[in-house]
Amino acid sequence: MPRLLPRRTRLAATMAATTIVTCLTLAGCGSNLDPQQVAAGRGTGTTNGGTAASGAPPDGTVPDIDDGDLPTGPGAGDGSVPDSTGGGGGAPPDTGGDTSGSGDGSGTDPGAAGGSGGANDTPAENSATGDGAAGDCDGFKNTTGITDSEITIANASDISGPVPGLFEAARQGTQAFVSYYNSTEKLCGRSLKLLPLDSRADAGADQQAYATACEKSFAAVGSVSSFDAGGAATAQKCGLPDLRAFTVTPERQTCSTCRAAYAISSSTISDTIPKFWLKTEPEASQHVGIFYVNVAASKVNAEAFRNAYERAGMNVDVLQPIDTAEFNYATYAQQMKDNDIQFVQYFGPYQFAIKLQQAMKQQSFTPKVYFQDPTIYDANYLKQAGDVAQGVYVFSTTELFDDTGIREMALYRSWLDQVAPGAVPNYYGLYAWSAARLFVEQATALGGKLTRASLVDSLAQVKGWTSNGLHAPMAVGAGTTSPCAKILQYSGSSWSSVSGRNFTCGGLVNAT
Structure with a gap:
């Protein structure tokens, strides 16, 4: 050996x-925690379908996938996801380049989705605020990370350390969505501001980053850290909503204020x-x-x-x-x-x-x-x-990066190219974009009721999340592994x- x-x-x-x-x-790093323990560490909550969020049964099986966890529509009855180009994705945006599936998406008109939604408006498909109605802004209050003009969200990813730039794509994906959102929208009169933090592939650095996030931001969004156990207790103690691209360790999976766009449970x-x-x-x-x-x-x-x-x-x-x-x-x-x-x-x-x-x-x-x-x-x-x-x-668990016929993929790639010209799309960046979109959609729906606690509670109810067809359905609230996949x-x-x-x-x- x-x-x-x-x-x-x-x-x-x-x-x-x-x-x-x-x-x-x-799938998960195979810790000694079983899926029920992971789910139990999160607490319970009522899902959109009215059932309590929980982990998999002891035998490792999951409930039937047509119980409301997946989107409805053509193909949903047999466990498949509706065609990515239909319904939820809308027509491809205007482009100046190839959208046949082999283009790089750089010609996409990033503002094409547009659509500023008021409390009673129905936004356009793939708008920066999602397809739901915005909550009434009456009663909106400034708090940690929120001023009269800005809502600060932190991203703590491994940028320096033994592998320089390891998860820079996660920061870029988050910044890409923030830039897209700010180009057309405001949340109760406030733009988004990204606070970049470096977790340096080190548990101690992750803890320090989240101490800063607790003090200076309203929430953390799109983070990916190799040793993310470091900041888990810190995020939970200060009540920080931590909507990550990925979670890696069981400690982060069981953090009660932490969720991930790529939901996963151990083992x-x-x-x-x-x-x-x-x-x-x-x-x-x-x-x-x-x-x-x-x-x-x-x-x-x-x-x-x-x-x-x-x-x-x-x-x-x-x-x-x-x-x-x-x-x-x-x-x-x-x-x-x-x-x-x-x-x-x-x-x-x-x-x-x-x-x-x-x-x-x-x-x-x-x-x-x-x-x-x-x-x-x-x-x-x-x-x-x-x-x-x-x-x-x-x-x-994602659609093909070159499939820019999927409107959301075209948006991700276009805005990524704007904030980081020449950057290569990958898993980490795509799920960071997805996390940022989910944060915005949830915060917009809450409106004047938006607080750290209300956002944490709202995220606990999310299931079947696909970010407009970018990836397989994710049980974000329950934190269980998606039963859906493709072989490429x-x-x-x-x-x-x-x-x-x-x-x-x-x-x-x-x-x-």
Whole structure:
């Protein structure tokens, strides 16, 4: 077994920061808390459908998905989501560029959605305030983070630290929506102001950032931190609404004032993933090799997927760590050959994934399936991977970034390009945009009743959140993992969904 580096080395810190969120994007980091414990830590609340928010039952299953948690409309009855271009998305905005699905969205007219909504107005589709009526502003009061002219929201993400710019996309995604909102709207006469904070991939820095957020902002929005346990107690103690892009640790998941646009609970995965592979690759599904970068978060997640796969009927022959200091990946490629592995799954940052894929090519080993988390659904991975990227599969809970026929995707990409020209859209930025939209829609609906406490209570009722079709339905209030997913494949020069146009929705597998 390769030797582990000392815990305090820069490289180990880098990999820990990256892989903690790598495992998040798949399902959850597999803590010892079961889904019921996670939900219980949040307290309960009444959902829009009138049922109490709760976690999954002890067997890891979830209630039928047609119980109101998903949007209604065409396709909803069978667990799929309505076509992204219909109804909720509206017509694509006017563009000066290509909107066929391969364009970059940079030609989008960001003001096209427009629509300033008063208390009794119905805003235009994809307007910055959402499609609901605004609350009456009578009684609106200034408080921490709110003045006569501005509402300050904080974003605490890993910007510096062992991986500079690790989650800069989350800050950019939040700023993009703030800029979009301020271009057409005000909330009871107030614009939004973003307070950027740096959590530096460090629990102590996350705590310090949230101490500042408690003092200087009304709420925190769109944050992503590798070690987000640090600020969890601080946010809860001061009653700060913390509407994150992602949560990573159980401590943040159980924080009573914290929610995430990408809702997730520990130790569960969507059963649509193993069901897809059992149907499309029945033979390969019986010869699975799971490899992971040898840090705690990836280890737990790899073991959780092994458990879930085997419970679903797949067979895992190899579960193998690869040390962060390892340079000779040929050994692992040979191990795949020796064990007749036909399905390779890897947990780790894309830079290491490329090393493994290159070693497989050098050893003339080509499995039927190479499968990874959506951290490789990134233009930077494609640039560095070259031809070894051909044919790779990823799990995804978002629509394709290039599908600018989806009005909301076009808006996200257009405003991202305005605030950060040349920035690459990714998971973190998209869910930060989603979190910012959800904050605005909830705050607008509350109107004069807006307080930290009322916003926390309101967020606890949110379910089926898709941010106008950007991503799979999320049980934001309950904080449970979405049972919906897509499988994407990179082939030729583009990504496409091989599991169908719509998200496939099922149940949750308890992977402990």
